[in-house]
Structure formats: C-alpha cells, structure tokens
Amino acid sequence: MNVIANKQIILGVSGSIAAYKAAELARSLSLGGALVDVIMTEAAQRFVGAPTFQALTGRPVLADMWALPEDGVVGHVALGRRADLVVLAPATANTIARIAAGLSDDLLTTTVLATSAPVLCAPAMNPQMYANPATQANIATLRQRGVAVLEPGFGRMAEPQVGLGRMPEPAVIEGHARALLGRAGGPLRGRRVVVSAGGTHEPIDPVRFIGNRASGRMGFALAGAARDGGAQVTLVAGPAALPPPPAVDLVRVETALQMRDAVYAAVEGADLLIMNAAVADFRPAERAERKIKKGDDDEMLLRLVRNPDILAGLAARRDLVKVGFAAETHDLAAYALSKLERKGLDMIIANEAVASIGHDDIEVTLFDAQGAQRLPRQPKEQAAAAILEAIIRRWPARLAPT
Numbered sequence: 011m012n013v014i015a016n017k018q019i020i021l022g023v024s025g026s027i028a029a030y031k032a033a034e035l036a037r038s039l040s041l042g043g044a045l046v047d048v049i050m051t052e053a054a055q056r057f058v059g060a061p062t063f064q065a066l067t068g069r070p071v072l073a074d075m076w077a078l079p080e081d082g083v084v085g086h087v088a089l090g091r092r093a094d095l096v097v098l099a100p101a102t103a104n105t106i107a108r109i110a111a112g113l114s115d116d117l118l119t120t121t122v123l124a125t126s127a128p129v130l131c132a133p134a135m136n137p138q139m140y141a142n143p144a145t146q147a148n149i150a151t152l153r154q155r156g157v158a159v160l161e162p163g164f165g166r167m168a169e170p171q172v173g174l175g176r177m178p179e180p181a182v183i184e185g186h187a188r189a190l191l192g193r194a195g196g197p198l199r200g201r202r203v204v205v206s207a208g209g210t211h212e213p214i215d216p217v218r219f220i221g222n223r224a225s226g227r228m229g230f231a232l233a234g235a236a237r238d239g240g241a242q243v244t245l246v247a248g249p250a251a252l253p254p255p256p257a258v259d260l261v262r263v264e265t266a267l268q269m270r271d272a273v274y275a276a277v278e279g280a281d282l283l284i285m286n287a288a289v290a291d292f293r294p295a296e297r298a299e300r301k302i303k304k305g306d307d308d309e310m311l312l313r314l315v316r317n318p319d320i321l322a323g324l325a326a327r328r329d330l331v332k333v334g335f336a337a338e339t340h341d342l343a344a345y346a347l348s349k350l351e352r353k354g355l356d357m358i359i360a361n362e363a364v365a366s367i368g369h370d371d372i373e374v375t376l377f378d379a380q381g382a383q384r385l386p387r388q389p390k391e392q393a394a395a396a397i398l399e400a401i402i403r404r405w406p407a408r409l410a411p412t
C-alpha cells in the first residue's frame with residue numbers, strides 16, 4: 011500500500027518564500043521511497059539553493075533546459091514523459107499563468123506541457139495576487155484541464171500581512187499526492203470506503219460529557235491507507251485532537267446518534283465500511299439545558315440509555331464489506347468471534363484495549379469466516395496498511411479496482 015515507493019515524482023519549485031517548505035516535502039517523499047526529481051525555476055534558486063534539494067533527494071536538481079542527458083528521447087520532454095506525478099509546490103502566480111497559457115519557456119513549464127502524468131498544484135503567493143481575477147481565471151483554466159489545484163492556506167504571510175495565499179503544509183500536499191497516485195494505479199481505485207474513527211462524546215449538560223480515551227489515530231491511519239489505495243474515502247470522526255488525513259471527505263460528529271446518521275448517509279453506494287470508532291454504548295437519558303449545579307448532595311445519579319448499534323443496523327447491506335473492531339481487556343478471541351456473528355460482519359479486528367488505546371503501536375488479530383490472522387505489533391500507520399491489504403486479499407472481487 012506504499013503508493014509512493016519507487017514512483018517518479020517531479021517536484022517543480024517556483025520562486026516564493028515558501029520554497030523552503032518544499033524542501034520538507036522533497037524529504038518526506040524521498041523517505042517514502044519516491045524518486046524525486048526537483049526542477050527549480052530561476053526565481054526559485056534565489057530563495058533556496060539547489061544543494062539543499064540535492065542532498066534531500068539524493069538526485070541532481072534540474073534547472074537548465076539544455077543540460078539534460080539525452081536518453082533516446084528529446085531531452086527537454088524526457089522528464090515529463092517518465093513521471094508518475096508532477097507536483098508544483100510552491101506554485102507562484104507567474105508559474106500558474108505561464109502553465110495556463112501553455113508556455114514552455116523553461117524546464118518546468120516544458121515538463122508540465124509535455125507530461126501525461128497527473129499534476130498537483132500548491133499555490134503560494136501574496137493574498138492580493140491570489141485574489142486577482144487574472145490568477146483566479148488561470149487557476150480555473152488549470153482545474154478545467156484536470157490539474158488538481160489545492161486551496162492555499164489562510165494566515166500570516168512572510169510580509170507582515172494576513173490573508174489567503176500561504177502554501178498548504180507539506181503533509182497536506184503529500185496526502186493529495188498519494189491520493190492522485192492511488193487513483194492512477196492503486197488497488198482500491200474507483201471504490202468508495204467509509205471509515206469511522208475516534209470516540210464519541212455523550213453530553214450531560216452544556217459543559218460535560220461522557221467520553222473515552224480513543225485518540226482517532228488508528229481510524230485516521232486506516233482512512234489514509236484507503237486513500238493511498240486509490241479509494242474515495244469518507245472519514246466519520248468523533249472528537250479527536252489529531253490532524254485528520256488530507257484528501258479524504260471528513261465528517262465531524264460528536265455523539266453516537268450523530269455518528270450513526272453520518273455513517274448511514276456515507277455508506278450509500280460504498281463498497282467497504284471499517285468501523286473503528288469507539289462508540290459509546292450508553293448516553294445520558296437527558297441532556298440538561300443548563301449547567302448542572304452540584305448542590306448539597308453527596309451523590310448524583312445519572313440515568314443512561316443504550317445507544318443504537320451502528321454496525322448491527324447495517325445487517326441488510328450484504329453488498330457492503332463490513333469490518334468492525336473489538337478492543338477488549340480479556341477473552342479477546344471469544345468476544346471478537348461473538349461480535350463477528352452478532353453484528354453480521356465480514357471481519358472483526360481484535361486488539362488488546364489497554365495496550366492499544368492512546369498508544370502509537372498496535373497488535374491486532376483479524377478474524378473472519380476462514381479463520382484468524384495475527385499481525386505483529388507495529389505503528390498504527392503500518393498496521394492500517396497491512397489491514398487494508400488483508401481485506402483486499404480476502405475479497406478481491408468485491409473490492410477490485412473499477
């Protein structure tokens with residue numbers, strides 16, 4: 011599921027102060043196993059030196075249209091031809107305008123014009139330049155031609171100004187790069203996957219709730235792995251402090267009832283549901299309109315009512331591959347197998363609750379009608395990829411690329 015391993019990615023860097031952040035992106039893509047060829051415009055070289063990118067990617071930086079080796083193909087179009095993905099980060103107003111106009115007056119624009127690979131564009135510029143109708147029209151042109159143009163971030167610019175024009179964070183750009191590569195050749199391309207993550211908060215009054223220790227990390231990792239596989243992912247997330255994975259459709263919820271409604275809406279037309287969320291079994295029977303005062307009593311009784319079982323309510327959806335999680339403190343296998351049966355699931359993923367909730371690593375056992383498969387203890391991101399691979403292997407026809 012490592013969608014960027016051995017992929018040829020061209021990182022086009024233009025002249026913006028955000029070019030220093032492109033170095034972080036080059037590093038992260040290279041560490042992921044991609045072969046990153048950095049092309050710098052002349053202006054980019056005034057902001058960051060080529061040796062920085064060369065050291066991070068382990069490959070020569072390209073800037074001169076006339077200095078390319080001719081490996082059988084005309085030099086200046088060779089790069090674009092062999093690329094799996096072109097990432098423009100940062101993309102200045104000038105670079106965007108030149109690409110929209112179809113110019114090929116330097117190595118970067120020539121490469122973009124000559125490539126058939128997907129192109130991802132991360133704009134970075136002064137807020138006035140971004141808002142200018144000329145830039146907006148150029149961006150609309152790129153989008154119309156199939157370029158994935160990200161929204162810039164809002165915030166403080168290099169000059170003392172706040173506005174819309176900051177380059178999206180490298181992790182966000184990388185998430186979108188993974189999504190594009192997945193959609194081009196991943197095992198889940200064309201499929202729709204729904205993942206629930208985190209815990210739920212069941213309100214007692216406007217300031218208090220009943221919750222649990224779920225961090226959301228495992229579910230977020232599963233959503234990211236499904237995205238990398240090329241799926242269109244809806245992530246239904248309870249309250250979580252972690253940043254959600256980029257390039258997924260995020261639906262934020264708070265309570266079990268909200269999660270049920272969001273999951274039921276999202277699974278319409280979906281192929282796979284992974285219910286990782288730690289849904290509260292009970293909620294307070296009443297939610298006080300105003301903050302409850304402690305008064306003089308030494309005890310307080312809270313009446314709880316049962317929440318609906320989201321997974322069990324989907325028993326009739328035979329077309330949907332349904333995967334649940336079982337976090338237990340004891341009798342793991344027995345509880346997992348009874349949930350597999352009772353909730354009408356295709357697979358249940360069991361883990362030891364205390365050793366996994368809130369931890370970075372997880373050890374899981376996958377139970378389905380064919381038996382059990384234990385995965386070694388590993389970081390949740392790796393476990394997520396391994397789980398998805400196992401699910402795809404188990405139902406190759408139902409989850410085949412379309």
Ligand code: C5P
Pocket residue numbers: 206266285286287288289290291317318319320321322333334335336337349
């Ligand atoms: O019954 P238990 O909560 O242990 O089952 C865990 C599995 O069932 C998880 O996949 C969880 O997301 C799901 N679940 C649910 N609706 C609930 C409670 C749990 O779908 N109300």
